[in-house]
Amino acid sequence: MKLEAYTLTGGLTPDQIGLMRDKAIELVETVGLQIPHEGLLNRLQGINGVSIDKATQIVKFRSDLIIKAIQEIKYPLPDYYEDGWVISAGAHQTKIVDMDTGKIRETTLKDLIEMIKIGDALDTVGSASVVPMEVPIQLQEIIMHKVAWENSRRRANDMFEHDPKPTVRSTEYIYEMSKVANKWFALGLYMISPRSFDVVELEIIDKFLDRGVPMWAGTMPIMGINAPITEKAGILQAMFETYACLTMLNLLNTKSYNYIQIIDSFIAHPFDMKYSTFVYGSAEDVRGTLDKLSIHKHLKMPLAAKSLLTAAKEPDAQTAAEVGMYTLMAALAGAKEFRCGGLLTSAEVYSAEKLVLDYEIVQYIKHTLQPEEFSDEMLGFDAIAKIKPGESFLEHPATFKYYRTLYWDPNIFLQSNLGQWQELGSKSLVQYANERAKKLLAEHKYEIEPEKRRELDKIYEVAAKDEALAKERQF
Amino acid sequence: MFEELKASIIAGDQEKATGLTTKMLNDGIGPQKILKEGLVPGMDVVGEKFRSYEMWLPEVILSAKAMKASTELLKPYWDQNGGGETLGKIVIATVEGDVHDIGKNLVSMMLESAGFEMTDLGVNVKIQAIIDAANRVDADLIGLSALLTTTMLAMKSAIKAIRGSGSKAKVMVGGSPITQEYASEIESDGFAPDALRAITLAKKLVGKS
Numbered sequence: 019m020k021l022e023a024y025t026l027t028g029g030l031t032p033d034q035i036g037l038m039r040d041k042a043i044e045l046v047e048t049v050g051l052q053i054p055h056e057g058l059l060n061r062l063q064g065i066n067g068v069s070i071d072k073a074t075q076i077v078k079f080r081s082d083l084i085i086k087a088i089q090e091i092k093y094p095l096p097d098y099y100e101d102g103w104v105i106s107a108g109a110h111q112t113k114i115v116d117m118d119t120g121k122i123r124e125t126t127l128k129d130l131i132e133m134i135k136i137g138d139a140l141d142t143v144g145s146a147s148v149v150p151m152e153v154p155i156q157l158q159e160i161i162m163h164k165v166a167w168e169n170s171r172r173r174a175n176d177m178f179e180h181d182p183k184p185t186v187r188s189t190e191y192i193y194e195m196s197k198v199a200n201k202w203f204a205l206g207l208y209m210i211s212p213r214s215f216d217v218v219e220l221e222i223i224d225k226f227l228d229r230g231v232p233m234w235a236g237t238m239p240i241m242g243i244n245a246p247i248t249e250k251a252g253i254l255q256a257m258f259e260t261y262a263c264l265t266m267l268n269l270l271n272t273k274s275y276n277y278i279q280i281i282d283s284f285i286a287h288p289f290d291m292k293y294s295t296f297v298y299g300s301a302e303d304v305r306g307t308l309d310k311l312s313i314h315k316h317l318k319m320p321l322a323a324k325s326l327l328t329a330a331k332e333p334d335a336q337t338a339a340e341v342g343m344y345t346l347m348a349a350l351a352g353a354k355e356f357r358c359g360g361l362l363t364s365a366e367v368y369s370a371e372k373l374v375l376d377y378e379i380v381q382y383i384k385h386t387l388q389p390e391e392f393s394d395e396m397l398g399f400d401a402i403a404k405i406k407p408g409e410s411f412l413e414h415p416a417t418f419k420y421y422r423t424l425y426w427d428p429n430i431f432l433q434s435n436l437g438q439w440q441e442l443g444s445k446s447l448v449q450y451a452n453e454r455a456k457k458l459l460a461e462h463k464y465e466i467e468p469e470k471r472r473e474l475d476k477i478y479e480v481a482a483k484d485e486a487l488a489k490e491r492q493f
Numbered sequence: 494m495f496e497e498l499k500a501s502i503i504a505g506d507q508e509k510a511t512g513l514t515t516k517m518l519n520d521g522i523g524p525q526k527i528l529k530e531g532l533v534p535g536m537d538v539v540g541e542k543f544r545s546y547e548m549w550l551p552e553v554i555l556s557a558k559a560m561k562a563s564t565e566l567l568k569p570y571w572d573q574n575g576g577g578e579t580l581g582k583i584v585i586a587t588v589e590g591d592v593h594d595i596g597k598n599l600v601s602m603m604l605e606s607a608g609f610e611m612t613d614l615g616v617n618v619k620i621q622a623i624i625d626a627a628n629r630v631d632a633d634l635i636g637l638s639a640l641l642t643t644t645m646l647a648m649k650s651a652i653k654a655i656r657g658s659g660s661k662a663k664v665m666v667g668g669s670p671i672t673q674e675y676a677s678e679i680e681s682d683g684f685a686p687d688a689l690r691a692i693t694l695a696k697k698l699v700g701k702s
């Protein structure tokens with residue numbers, strides 16, 4: 019028999035969550051959101067239950083349409099999600115801690131390839147970690163998808179990604195590539211709080227409605243800035259905006275399914291009014307995530323937490339404390355996916371060493387919370403009864419059976435003694451993380467099949483010569 | 494009374510600041526003097542306190558609003574008394590393809606409270622619209638904000654276009670992916686990492702520091 023899993027109690031009650039959901043639906047129905055796109059407004063025009071104010075472009079949906087949209091959500095969860103402890107690595111960074119010099123510098127194509135490989139070696143999911151800054155603008159997002167697909171199994175390859183698709187034309191290329199490589203493709207709408215959209219994103223959605231691609235709704239209100247300052251209000255705004263966006267997608271994207279993006283959904287982000295900056299990994303960020311997880315659990319949505327985030331500037335005690343605490347709390351609250359590995363300073367810098375540390379912290383917590391067996395064998399009554407004073411358990415059969423598997427064997431959280439550590443060169447934990455990152459990179463194997471790579475190369479070559487694509491991004 | 498006005502700006506007390514400004518104007522004190530000896534020194538202290546993290550953003554916004562409301566009251570008097578100049582005219586925008594405006598809004602607001610005349614064009618703004626606005630208001634300075642790597646690269650051509658248009662306006666850039674190094678590389682006239690430092694930079698660029 020397994021022991022009962024540890025869980026977190028407290029927080030929002032089902033009644034409170036129900037109330038928040040009802041209020042969110044009421045806001046969609048009575049307040050509405052702005053859809054600044056004539057084409058989409060025309061498509062919505064005349065649908066029973068949709069009211070449109072042409073002048074303000076404010077659209078309201080009747081509650082039955084909202085509820086139908088919620089009921090028809092489909093979450094395309096990869097099979098490894100069920101086992102939990104999924105780690106996603108941070109996304110789209112432009113600064114990186116150089117693995118050789120330790121200095122922060124701009125990211126390159128080489129970094130993109132290396133970070134994808136290291137991430138793949140650690141089984142990470144999610145978007146491309148860094149932006150290849152030296153690549154021509156119009157090709158950056160395209161090559162980010164390409165590199166992720168060529169060098170990893172899971173990156174940019176399931177619903178845990180949110181890689182940008184910035185223009186209709188570049189989206190076409192990425193779509194085409196996903197087809198030849200047989201990789202994941204979905205389109206998302208990141209709303210602009212309060213209550214509106216990026217016109218270009220709407221344009222892309224409009225152009226892809228006939229393709230049968232999954233689409234998602236997401237928003238990221240910031241407390242005190244584009245959402246009220248209290249966390250519950252921020253979450254309510256997020257629920258309202260997300261439900262409104264989802265309802266729109268449900269009515270328009272009928273050739274495929276739609277879902278709520280779980281990365282930033284039903285969450286409000288803290289803003290530090292003292293430093294006037296966005297902050298991740300703070301106490302309030304953790305609390306907001308705990309609320310998000312309760313709501314998701316209650317509403318049967320996937321359970322993800324951006325718990326590998328920290329405001330710390332380097333992998334240090336603050337990093338360990340914030341990531342450790344955040345992840346532990348999130349895990350206890352039921353999270354199965356832990357996001358934003360490798361990120362430092364509230365997602366301003368990427369670090370391979372930090373990703374290795376994050377991985378280690380997640381393993382630590384996983385082993386701490388692992389539900390243990392309760393049995394005669396585990397209780398060891400016989401073993402205790404039979405041992406004679408002065409004898410040792412070192413040679414006991416149970417010891418032999420379990421000594422390698424029962425205890426967690428950390429990769430870099432050295433459990434050696436002082437002398438052993440000194441013998442190994444008295445290295446810091448970050449040095450160990452650096453060495454492990456380099457080793458993972460050197461030993462990384464996965465590559466996409468050669469024929470698929472050739473197809474991707476071909477499409478990329480066309481994109482590279484596409485003047486119209488280049489022109490789109492020459493402002 | 495100047496000390497009191499200064500204190501009301503620091504306290505973000507709009508009612509008191511506008512009350513005092515009105516009273517001073519009624520007493521025949523010149524708008525120039527009210528601005529230079531009451532309002533601006535108040536906002537300078539706010540800036541310092543913001544920089545040392547003693548004052549927090551919402552307090553700074555209150556001060557900025559008190560400052561703005563008071564300077565509005567001075568406006569009708571400028572013509573009669575000559576002067577009337579602000580620190581300078583700035584056109585600010587988030588560049589085309591980019592919708593991030595939280596940082597740009599902070600910068601715009603802080604510059605306004607520091608005494609600049611702001612034209613905020615919003616987000617996703619085409620470079621031609623920026624040039625047109627700069628010509629229309631005869632801007633001294635253009636502020637470009639970008640939060641995406643892609644749109645940040647577009648700043649380079651934006652700067653070229655601005656220079657090519659014959660506009661006299663200097664160009665400053667900002668946004669989280671921008672570094673001083675990059676700002677120099679694309680030959681902008683300046684870069685600031687946050688709203689407060691944007692004020693110092695703008696003053697320097699218009700020769701008012």
Ligand code: B12
Nearest residue numbers: 110591592593594595596636638641642667668669687688
């Ligand atoms: C909030 C946010 C959003 C909101 C924006 C809401 C809004 N109204 O602005 C929403 C959800 C809409 C959004 C959308 C997207 N976002 Co966004 N977003 C952010 C986030 C989390 C915070 C930005 C912010 O507001 N910071 C707080 C302000 C106060 O700081 P700031 O902008 O840096 O401004 C300060 C200084 O830079 C300076 N400054 C700013 N402008 C100027 C101008 C001048 C002249 C001067 C002197 C100074 C100056 O002063 C400011 C005040 O101190 C950042 C991550 C981050 N940590 O930065 C990502 C981020 C910028 N977004 C990102 C992305 C990718 C996107 C999307 C493509 C969605 C996606 N797939 O992830 C879309 C793009 C839409 C578009 N076309 O622009 C990436 C960019 C990656 C890259 N390398 O290019 C980031 C870095 C997150 C990430 N790692 O994925 N986003």
